Amino acid sequence: MTCPRLEIDLDKITHNTRVLVGECKKFGIGIVGITKVSSGMKELVEAIVDGGINIIGESRIGSLKKLKDLDIKKMMIRLPMPSEAKDVVTYSDISLNSELETIIRLSEEAIKLKKKHKVILMIDVGDLREGCFGDDEIFGMVGRILELEGVELIGVGTNLSCFGGIIPSEDNLNTLINIKNQIEERYDIHIPIVSGGNSSSLHLIQNKKIPKGINQLRLGTSLILGTVEINNSRMENTYNDAFKLVTEIIEIKNKPSIPIGQIARDSFGQVPAFEDKGIRKRAICAIGKQDIDIEWMEPQDKDIYILGASSDHLIVDVTDSKIKYGVGNNIVFIMDYVSILNAMTSEHVKKVFFKSE
Numbered sequence: 242m243t244c245p246r247l248e249i250d251l252d253k254i255t256h257n258t259r260v261l262v263g264e265c266k267k268f269g270i271g272i273v274g275i276t277k278v279s280s281g282m283k284e285l286v287e288a289i290v291d292g293g294i295n296i297i298g299e300s301r302i303g304s305l306k307k308l309k310d311l312d313i314k315k316m317m318i319r320l321p322m323p324s325e326a327k328d329v330v331t332y333s334d335i336s337l338n339s340e341l342e343t344i345i346r347l348s349e350e351a352i353k354l355k356k357k358h359k360v361i362l363m364i365d366v367g368d369l370r371e372g373c374f375g376d377d378e379i380f381g382m383v384g385r386i387l388e389l390e391g392v393e394l395i396g397v398g399t400n401l402s403c404f405g406g407i408i409p410s411e412d413n414l415n416t417l418i419n420i421k422n423q424i425e426e427r428y429d430i431h432i433p434i435v436s437g438g439n440s441s442s443l444h445l446i447q448n449k450k451i452p453k454g455i456n457q458l459r460l461g462t463s464l465i466l467g468t469v470e471i472n473n474s475r476m477e478n479t480y481n482d483a484f485k486l487v488t489e490i491i492e493i494k495n496k497p498s499i500p501i502g503q504i505a506r507d508s509f510g511q512v513p514a515f516e517d518k519g520i521r522k523r524a525i526c527a528i529g530k531q532d533i534d535i536e537w538m539e540p541q542d543k544d545i546y547i548l549g550a551s552s553d554h555l556i557v558d559v560t561d562s563k564i565k566y567g568v569g570n571n572i573v574f575i576m577d578y579v580s581i582l583n584a585m586t587s588e589h590v591k592k593v594f595f596k597s598e
């Protein structure tokens with residue numbers, strides 16, 4: 242079988258999704274299934290949809306294009322580039338927005354295509370990534386959006402813990418709910434959706450502290466890994482090993498643990514440090530930083546550990562393993578978010594989908 246390959250257990254992803262859909266439903270919250278890691282691969286998106294999802298969210302138009310035949314509501318979750326307005330209207334039903342110029346472009350394209358495009362206005366409640374900031378901007382913009390023929394304002398939303406590391410709290414989510422109430426009052430309209438963030442909001446579900454009025458979360462990481470990022474825990478009854486990377490050993494030799502000669506920068510500009518552990522048995526796997534991030538993966542064999550990587554080589558200390566590894570053997574890694582994202586995007590990693598149940 243081809244190496245390196247990412248083996249993806251679709252049943253575990255469907256299971257995780259079902260658990261999270263159920264938990265959020267208890268609080269009247271619907272989930273948008275964020276499929277960012279899918280790179281538009283249908284198998285993975287369908288596994289998420291099968292867990293009880295009615296809307297999927299994607300960050301790249303290229304992926305939305307690949308999913309155009311999938312019969313489900315789609316949300317563009319990264320602020321659209323004005324230049325891609327036509328594609329956004331063509332390939333998605335809803336988009337998250339914070340710039341009037343872009344919304345005007347979306348409206349124009351929607352009119353041409355005889356569509357009504359749905360817009361969720363992003364509000365920045367403190368994380369300082371995307372979103373309108375301050376009352377003047379927010380209320381002014383709503384007034385202008387309501388004048389546009391091609392778009393419909395269906396909600397307000399926020400994103401947290403992505404740039405500023407700001408934790409979603411009852412406080413900042415109540416700010417969002419208050420803004421929604423004020424918009425409804427001022428313009429005498431109904432705003433059905435209050436989209437209260439990503440997987441980092443899940444700790445408020447766990448602790449039953451999610452403010453009443455939040456009725457949507459956009460979940461990606463937690464669907465594939467079950468993780469509750471803020472407190473480093475997992476949702477009960479979820480899997481964190483749906484993605485496993487199988488690599489092949491191309492060299493295995495006993496070598497000293499400290500390089501010989503004068504140390505300068507490595508191939509990624511860092512000056513490496515080494516601890517002297519004597520002679521160690523080291524395996525080189527045929528994969529590297531082009532495809533993975535070593536901070537976001539760990540060997541399935543608990544007796545071995547990653548020493549480092551360059552673009553195309555991953556070096557693992559296998560001295561203490563009970564397994565006798567040789568050239569051509571496999572080393573398997575349990576993958577975490579960033580490595581999954583990278584490996585899914587790398588054309589050098591084969592994707593193998595299977596169902597375990």
Ligand SMILES: *Cc1c(COP(=O)(O)O)cnc(C)c1O
Binds near residue numbers: 318440461
């Ligand atoms: C990535 C993303 C999400 C999903 O985040 P997770 O932490 O993976 O759940 C939600 N909303 C937006 C705007 C995003 O960019």
